[in-house]
Amino acid sequence: MxxxxxxxxxxxxxxxxxxxxxxxxxxxxxxxxxxxxxxxxxxxxxxxxxxxxxxxxxxxxxxxxxxxxxxxxxxxxxxxxxxxxxxxxxxxxxxxxxxxxxxxGRWFAWDGRTPALGIGGGSGVAPLVSMLRHATEIGRPELLSLAVSAWTAEHLPYREELEEFGALVALSRQKGGSRLDAAVIGAIADPGATAFVCGSARFTLAMESHLLSAGQPSESIRVERFGPTGED
Known part of the structure; x- marks a missing residue:
């Protein structure tokens, strides 16, 4: 079989x-x-x-x-x-x-049973939304923390769903917006969780560096990179 x-x-x-x-x-x-x-x-x-x-x-x-x-x-x-x-x-x-x-893919896959931290930029939020939906359906939303970034609200896929879940949303080119900088990532880093980082090469390199500086174990960080997208 x-x-x-x-x-x-x-x-x-x-x-x-x-x-x-x-x-x-x-x-x-x-x-x-x-x-x-x-x-x-x-x-x-x-x-x-x-x-x-x-x-x-x-x-x-x-x-x-x-x-x-x-x-x-x-x-x-x-x-x-x-x-x-x-x-x-x-x-x-x-x-x-x-x-x-x-x-x-097995490397960038969440089992839904252990704590996870998802960090996504632009269209890199897509796999994190799958995690969000799964956590909600199995009644374990407390296992998943999310931080996402885009240029503006219009550039953020599934924005309303992410906000309803309680994701930290940073809009870098919107008036009064913010970024996922070292201080923000340092505040949400969780050594006891698997960190899933998805987005462009520039975005993921920055997020990985912030996580490591915050004490996130390197073996707990899983990264998925792709081409340019609407985030920074």
Whole structure:
């Protein structure tokens, strides 16, 4: 019998159930994945596009949905001239099918049973929202602390959901806003928790440095980096 990792490695044709746009910044896709392997918060899916001539392009996107959700939710940030994000944000409609593979990743995955600190910048909040939803559904919100950053309120995905959960929100380019600086991170660092940091290279390097300076054990810090996004 195939194990979950073996099953997760199989490419499947997922049906697009819902398409919602986050302004001009991104698109939120909800997919029905046949014979879905239940993910852990923090894991991701690979979406592959295939042209008629056989050319393929693929990108990875974190799951936003809770493991209990029947559908897989992905937050796809629009990237200038992006092959995959452009198609997903401008062409895909409900009823379409997409090739997907996942869930993937064990390093940046929360078990939902131990304390966790999530720090995300811009679209890097996506896997943290999956953690938030899971913690809420299992009745253990006290296990998860969140701090998130974006340029403005409009640039922060899932802002209302994050605020309702009690996340610390820093808006660096909004009037009266703030940043996740060394003092802020020092106040929330928790040596007894696993720290999940997600965002651009610049953001994650700064957050990791702040955590280490605050005494967060290096072995407790897990980082996921990607390209430029709306945070600093």
């Amino acid at each position: 195939a194990t979950d990792p073996q099953r997760a490695a199989i490419w499947r044709d997922a049906s697009v159930v819902d398409v919602r746009h986050h302004g001009d910044l991104a698109v939120i896709l909800r997919l029905k994945v046949p014979e879905r392997v239940v993910h852990r918060p923090g894991q991701h899916y690979v979406v592959r596009l295939r042209a008629e001539d056989g050319y393929t392009a693929s990108r990875s996107y974190s799951t936003v949905s809770a493991p209990s959700d029947d559908l897989v939710e992905l937050y796809v940030e629009k990237v200038p001239d992006g092959e995959v994000s452009g198609y997903l944000s401008e062409i895909v409609e409900p009823g379409d099918e997409l090739e997907v593979r996942g869930p993937i």
